[in-house]
Amino acid sequence: MRKFIYQFIALSFATTATFAQATISPAKPQSGTIAIVGGTIHVGNGQVIQNGTVIFSKGKIISVKEGNAVPQDIAIVHAEGKQIYPGFIAPNNALGLVEVQSVRATRDAQETGTINPHVRSLIAYNTESRIIPTVRSNGTLLSQPTPEGGLVSGTSSIVQLDAWNWEDAAYKKDMAVHFNWPTSKQPAEGRRFGGATLTEEQQKERYQKQLTELNNYFAEAKAYASTEKPNTFNARFDAMKGLFNGTKKAMVNVNNQKDIIVAVKFFESFGITPVLVGAEDAVEITGFLKDHNVPIIMYESQSLPANDDDDVYLPYKNAKILHDAGLLIAMSADGYWQQRNLPFMAGVSAAYGLTKEEALATITSNTAKILGIDNMTGTLEVGKDANIIISEGDALDMMTNNITTAFIQGRSIDLNNVQKQLYKKYAEKYGIKAD
Amino acid sequence: MKKTLLLIFTLFTFFIANAQETYPVNGSFDIRSGQFAFTNANIVVSANQMIKAGTLIIKDKKIESVGTGIAIPKGYVVIDLKGKYIYPSLIDAFSSYGLPDAPRQSFSFRGSQPVFTSTKDGAYAWNEAIRPEMKVNTIFNIDAKKSEELKKNGFGTVNSIIKDGIARGTSSAVTLGTESANEVMINPSTAANYSFNKGTAKTDYPQSLMGAIALLRQTYLDASWYKNQNKEYNISLDEFNKQQSLPQIFEVSNWEDVLRADKVGDEFGKQYIFKSGGDEYQRIAAMKGTGGKFIIPLNFPKAYDVEDPADAKSVTYAQMKNWELAPTNPAALEKAGIEFAITTADLESSKDFWTNLRTAIDNGLSEQQALKSLTEIPAKMLGIDAEVGTLSKGKDANFLITSDSLFKKGNIIFENWVQGSRFIVSQMNVKDLRGDYSLIIAGVGNLTMKVGGSVGAYDLNLERTGTDSVKVKGTLSRNGDLVSMFFDLKKNPKGDIRLTGYLDKSEPITFKGEAALADGSNTNWSASLVAPFKEKAKKEEPKAKIVLGSVIYPFVAYGYTEAPKQETVLFKNATVWTNEKDGILQNTDVLIENGKIKAIGKNLAAGSAKVIDATGKHLTPGIIDEHSHIAISRGVNEGTQAVTAEVRIGDVVDGEDINIYRQLAGGVTTSHLLHGSANPIGGQTQLVKLRWGQTPEQMKFAGWEGFIKFALGENVKQSNWGDFNTIRFPQTRMGVEQVYVDAFTRAKEYKAQWETYNSAKNKSGLTAPRKDLELDALVEILNDTRHITCHSYVQSEINMLIHVADSMGFKINTFTHILEGYKVADKMVARGIAGSTFADWWAYKMEVWDAIPYNGKIMHDAGVLVAFNSDDAEMARRLNQEAGKAVKYGNVSKEEAFKFVTLNPAKMLHIDNKVGSLKVGKDADLVLWSDEPLSVYARAEETYVDGIKYWDIDKDADQQKTIKSEEARLIQKMLDSKNGGSKTQRPSFTKPSLNTCDTIEENYQTQTN
Secondary structure: OOOOOOOOOOOOHHHHOOOOHHHOOOOOOOOOOEEEEEEEEEOOOOOEEEEEEEEEEOOEEEEEEEOOOOOOOOEEEEOOOOEEEEOEEEEEEOEOOEOOOOOHHHEOOEOOOOEOOOOEHHHHOOOOOOOHHHHHOOOEEEEEEOOEOOOEEEEEEEEEOOOOOHHHHEEEEEEEEEEEOOOOOOEOOEOOOOEOOOOHHHHHHHHHHHHHHHHHHHHHHHHHHOOOOOOOOOHHHHHHHHHHHOOOEEEEEEOOHHHHHHHHHHHHHOOOOOEEEEOHHHHHHHHHHHHOOOOEEEOOOOOOOOOOOOOOOHHHHHHHHHHHOOOOEEEOOOOOHHHHHHHHHHHHHHHOOOOHHHHHHOOOHHHHHHHOOOOOOOOOOOOOEOOEEEEOOOOOOOOOOOEEEEEEOOEEOOOOOHHHHHHHHHHHHHOOOOO | OOOOOOOOOOOOOOOOOOOOOOOOOOOOOOOOOOOEEEEEEEEEEEOOEEEEEEEEEEEOOEEEEEEOOOOOOOOOEEEEOOOOEEEEOEEEEEEOOOOOOOOOOOOOOOOOOOOOOOOOOOOOOOOOOEOOOOEHHHHOOOOHHHHHHHHHOOEEEEEEOOOOOOEEEEEEEEEOOOOOHHHHEEEEEEEEEEEOOOOOOOOOOOOOHHHHHHHHHHHHHHHHHHOOOOOOOOHHHHHHHHHHHOOEEEEOOOHHHHHHHHHHHHHOOOOOEEEOOOOHHHHHHHHHHOOOEEEEOOOOOOEEOOOOHHHHOOOOHHHHHHHHHHHHHHHHHHHOOOOEEEOOOOOOOOOHHHHHHHHHHHOOOOHHHHHHHHOHHHHHHOOOOOOOOOOOOOOEOOEEEEOOOOOOOOOOEEEEEEOOEEEEOOOOOOOOOOEEEEEEEOOOEEEEEEEEEEOOEEEEEEEEOOOOOEEEEEEEEEEOOEEEEEEEOOOOOOOEEEEEEEEEEEOOEEEEEEEEOOOOOEEEEEEEEEEEOOOOOOOOOOOOOOOOOOOOEOOOOOOEOOOOOEOOEEEEEEEEEOOOOOOEEEEEEEEEEOOEEEEEEOOOOOOOOEEEEOOOOEEEEOEEEEEEOOOEOOOOOOOOOOEOOOOEHHHOEOOOOHHHHHHHOOOEEEEEEOOOOOOOEEEEOEEEEOOOOOOHHHHEOOOOOEEEEEEOOOOOOOOOOOOOOOOOOOOOHHHHHHHHHHHHHHHHHHHHHHHHHHHOOOOOOOOOOOOOHHHHHHHHHHOOOEEEEEEEOOHHHHHHHHHHHHHHOOOOOEEEEOOOHHHHHHHHHHHOOEEEEOOOOOOOOHHHOOOOOOHHHHHHHHOOOEEEOOOOOOHHHHHHHHHHHHHHOOOOOHHHHHHOOOHHHHHHOOOOOOOOOOOOOOEOOEEEEOOOOOOOOOOEEEEEEOOEEEEEHHHHHHHHHHHHHHHHHHHHHHHHHHHOOOOEEOOOEOOOOOOOOOOOOOOHHHOOO
């Protein structure tokens, strides 16, 4: 055992008093090998190693073992009594695309028009967002900035949350196309502007028309994808190519149980297994979903039941129900700044049925699998990126979540953020101890 | 009416005289005295009296006499009604007969320019919804078509009401006669009418139900002031005053509104007659408690289409139960001894009237009561009982002739006489032609003609026996005494034979006439009855006993059939979060009794108490949400004016909101229900305990000082409301300050006026100042009897309001939201202002850009009283976790953090003497948690309010099972109903609307709760 201790100053209020957001710089690449010693390792796949050691080098994990035996002369991070997790992954959100919801100029998540597979969230992802550091300091290290709106919203990428610009941030580029599935369910009345309600027949007709249009569109897109050199370049069809050869995921926002069935069958008819997003009614048709092997990115657990008659805790229990049905599920949080509460969304599932490790998987390994990045991240296993967080306590519980250290691809991240800076500033004003 | 009857709907109008004295006549006068005598009838004089084989004599549109053994004078048309019945014709107390179609309701939305005051020409009220000047007698017109429709249903008199506006003016009682408006008007001013709906009024105010209530209350005050002033002439107020001596009818849409209207009535010494929504059975005791009479509709919901189990999920438990129980509503009112009239109002089709009335009778309404509710009761309500309602001398000759008891299935209304004028609904004494005839057609031979089917829809069969036997179907139609038939015998001869003829003799029935054969030749025919028709004896199926579910309180899923009771409970061996000096006690017992905390200590004796083993569990005070918008009916914002201090959330508390139950499941026991943040001075707030199943009044926190909502920043200056909303002052933070300065300046002047007036020893010659509900509330603030909770975000405006308060001499109790409280904590401490904030919200709008999750921590450490609130139905049910975030962000101790959602809000609301901590003598509002209450893993297992367990995680599981099985039963019943031929409706999918500060109702009038 070596005697020298590498001192990480992940966050130190003492030195940040005069800093502002602008000085929270992305970390430099990992130089030496680092070992995290003595903590409880939550691998992310259900496995827990008490008093274990994680070693990583050049951004990759090279060893995950029980005990605290460490080779000579490598940097050590002491984590005795602490909890070590893979960095959390926030799927399907607007972090970095929206800065202030009510200010139009800061909203870049929704393009006009209905079919926009070609618009790419990656290039709008703002690494200077003041919000990103507040999310990452709660343990989320990867995110999927996602276009919204329309029928086909656009193409998303996975980013890591510590970067100079979007090129640096890109973790997996242009990996999914997002859909908002039309619904067959019509609200009771067109209340908004006293609008007339459609009759049942009109409603069915409209829905079928939408489906036919979609079907025609997909047929053309598929034909386009099958030619090496199309006669005329079509940016939209071009963006959809990946759906047919498996390089892009189809992520489909759909909630109603009938719509889910229609959507799944539709994508299957084009050889695509979709990822469902939201899928409020999934609990009603778990058999169907299992038969079709459809993974689900669930709507946040901290939400209200859709119906008055539902179990009041239904959104809390959804994860357990879907998990027990053998489905692959990931947890999400709505919005952008709210991503910092993602770990607690998983925590709620653990309070209502899942084991804590199962709940952890819904924001780490499961998410990585669903997003197709499980070869790179999602668990603390040898060969994967060193995306690691260390928390003082249980990171899925807001009462104990306290991230003291985080690594993205082995780089030690600055966990400071503008809110901590303001905290420090005003604590000084009143002579309060900021801890 | 059944179509199978022989119906002759031709208009038989006997113009009896032209008694319109004042009208000139073109040509000769045609005066008839309309003398009729109806004999041998069963005369139902009133619901309590029937005369058998009686005589009714009418003359000059009036009843001359009714009884038995009456000699009929000469000169009377005698109509023998042997075996038939005479009833007083029915009265609909709530109709819009003879009035123009109601124009579309106006509603404002964010895409139109605001309208502040009346756009109507003339010296009327400032608000178009106050329109007592509208009088039915000035615009009524006979509507012959509608009149016929009503008469077919048995009505003879209606009360016509202009269903538009909050104060709607007077209604008129008219008969359904069709001669002239002058003739039919029997009471031009039956009642003054009211509702909570602004109708077509273009003025933006009111935008919410609470605004409508405030407007009505202020109108009563203004009208009272108007009597003794000489400052203005106001037609509306003048008329309003004149109408106060009339009966007062208040139209509402549900039972909660009945209570709301009744409260207004109590305040101003009025007892309304309630035209209600048909759901009174859900709170029958409370309805009885109003002391009011009712006019109820029969608009029973149709069964839902539930064949598809996926679609059926869109039908709520409450909708299903209401479908089953709504038809019991009239019976429930009868049983409770409430006086009520029945109206056809709100029916989808007038054809539903008899179907639904009979359904109500099947569900327990007595026939006697049904008749009363359609005759005597409405007659009395409308002050027309001297004219109509019963059959006695001198009353209008308004009566029905029926085949049977009026309410019996299969009864036929033959005639409906209105003011001595006959209207035939279906012909009396129509000969039944059914039977077997011997038909002889000259040149063709003898046939057996069988007439079957039903009277009015005959079927025809012809038979010939012997060598060339035939058996064919034919067609028979009848018009009075004329008949026509055709048939094809197929052989001897072939081709259609067409007969036309007439009734020649009626004993036995004999027809004669001409026949046209297929070959073009003509001949004669005759037919006479040989065997009368024999009805196949139908087995009267014994009526299945109607199985009904129970009424639940509240009437939504998870409502209780019986209110949970106060319990004496001993919690053994819990970790007790006292919020008192004792801190968090391990292995401690708590005893509750009579709704209070009786004892806290080790090894307490159980006595008769129910013992709960709380080992490993945490017992805490109930959570108190300082800022909530649940359980509010139809609008949390009255944002149409910058100052709306007159509106009160207390007027619109809604106990039927499922979020009450959901929040009990999150450990919440007390909620402060706030007006929204659309204007600088919003409405008065209401503190409630989450007493699930109680009425709104019962939910209110007793002995609480009032609060009022203020708001600053982007919402009040309408920053995010779109391009049209740039007119209402203020549009900047600069303007906001001046709104306050102005409002409190006016309030001070107003206060001084009243002080001068009140202190004057001799008041003669003095007029009292106009009482102004808005200024009253501001004066209460100045007097420190009403406290402010102010929605606020950025330091500049917070600082501003502090200065305005200092200079105008009022106090700010709480800044709510206050996400930049950490910047002004010192100023708040200096003035004792509390801060009720969010744990970690930010970035959703510009004014929260500097929000930090350490806000609670800094304010707390700086000495501010800090709470975390929800402003959101979802967050409210996990406020314990939000408090947990104070531990995470800033390392506040667990004990102090938990006070952020319990004791501290109790202190802010000045109720910490009753709730907020576990202390002997305080209310037994407590929660038993599975885990440390600040943890994401903590589940609320039991929640008590006043020692009553309103939430129990195990009982909830049972409730879910009950709901499932009850829904299954109701679905079966609906399917049966559909298979039985009843009409159905599509399940409709409505997302429940959830309120936050920013919610503006698009149309408060169209919502149901």
